[in-house]
Amino acid sequence: MSAYSKIEVSAPGSIMLMGEHAVLFGEPALACAVDARLAVKLVPRPDRQVLVDSALGQYRGSLDQLEPMPELAFVLAVIERYQPKLQQGFELTIRSGFSHTVGLGSSAAVTAATTAAVAAYAGQSTDPESLFPVALAAVHQVQNGRGSGTDLAASIYGGVIGYDMAPAEVRPLCGLPPIALYYSGYKMKTPDVLALVEQKATRQPELYAGLYRMMGQTSRAAEQAVRDQDWSALGELMNIYQGLMDALGVCDATLAEMIHRLRAEPGVQGAKISGSGLGDCVLALGLVESELPWEAIPVSVAATGVEISYETN
Template sequence: MSTIKVKVPGSIMLMGEHAVLFGEKALACAVDKYIHIELVPRPDSEIHIDSALAQYQSVLEDIADEPKLSFVIAAVRRYSAKLPSGFLLRIQSEFSHKVGLGSSAAVTAGVVAALSAFTNQSLEPQALFDKALKIVHQVQEGRGSGTDLVASIYGAVVSYRVEPREITSLPALPEISLFYAGYKTKTPDVLKIVEAKAVKQPEVYSEIYKLMGLVTEKAEVALKQKNWLALGELMNNYQGLMDALGVSDRSLCDIIYSLRGSGRILGAKISGSGLGDCVLSLGNDSGLTLPYEQIPVGVSAEGVTIEYN
């Protein structure tokens, strides 16, 4: 059988963090930093995985655990009954898993696409998303909205609601900038912290999520109208609500207010769950010097792509 090559973009959250888990919309986009996955069939039942995170070897009959490859192993197990043989899986990334570009979602989407192709299953975006989301929920004990998966699988800019499921493609963004705080708190851990706070003030947090949903819906309208000034203002509004949730901190605020001090930046906010990771700005100021790593990114028009060699 042919070698299968999959290319999948990373992703960033534009808006909808946290509130998407409570029925509100989220906006995200695929970015032009990619994960490359190559599946090479083997004549036996051995599984070999070559990744920067770990080197792995097992057999289909008894698939061993590897915590550093938890999403990959979970995907292999889900497909194991239909796999025609063993395989070599090579995983290469253009970005660090420590930076908030949705690496876990992108790897999961890419491995699901490769294994679906290998087992002659549907490669339609909806089918890939359904399978990948089940794997993410399995690994993360039911946590995760799937927003980053939608962006990586569908590509470009997307609007997404969990239930009832809505996925809408939106116009491309103008220039964006991304800055890394230098540290990251895992999303499940951030969610646990927010949940603990929400238990003490359930009515307040419920209203915050509703306001987040309202801001996101207005941002979607601004995107459709290509009203970038309004979108930037709404990004600033959403950041205030992220602060109210308790997921902003000194470094993130330093980046945000430094960016907002530039006349070339229309808006700036946390991208992702918060307590570290990245700040996204609408616009770019090449003359602005910050003591934080800037990650060059643009929007990827394509989502998951598959080739056979």
């Protein structure tokens, strides 16, 4: 039997601060964990059965033959990674403190939390440096090698992180900038946005390559601004990055209106799309005092990433 009678893990959601699109072309990205969290509880079983209870679906199967279930693909991919080291089954209960319809990295958070819980159960290391490569491999398994892993790194490490995709490198940064997040009311799936941008890039490949390089320069300067906790400089760089997102063609009329309304706030130092664009969220740096006609997502930067607690037999 396991040394534990229960393992509980929570992982934060995340948002992109900078580096959208360009991170897929070898440029750095910035992301942060937010204080909306997802919880996973693992209870050992005496047999080889695996039970998962989640808002996305219920699963029952054997450790010896995990059957695919698209709604829980990330969870099952993680379990598969630790399969050879698991002697017994378990029950996994997943509860989220935020909706998967809003861009707070719910898939990354559930992958991070599940990885930590199953790693602990399998007697493996649960430090961020050990969890991240396993979790990233699970994401790539589900997404056919796609996905930068930026949001996953933020969920596992917490706080603000700088990130490079290939080879994967996570740089935890000090400083928790004040943020405000607003949801446009709709979103286009990231793969569909990427396909649209790719289509445009084939007509002007050199110009788009130049845009990605400029995005990378902006992200590097922003990483230094976070290190210096120079929020005024970070705000200016967010506005510059937004101009580059606009040039990519991922800003529509609603997002543009949201950005300009937010920039007009006296307490806001910068505003940009957070995520791939053509919907989803707009991120502001600073304090918003006005009532705006879009859904405010009440989040702040979370200093901690994955948190684990145990109950012993």
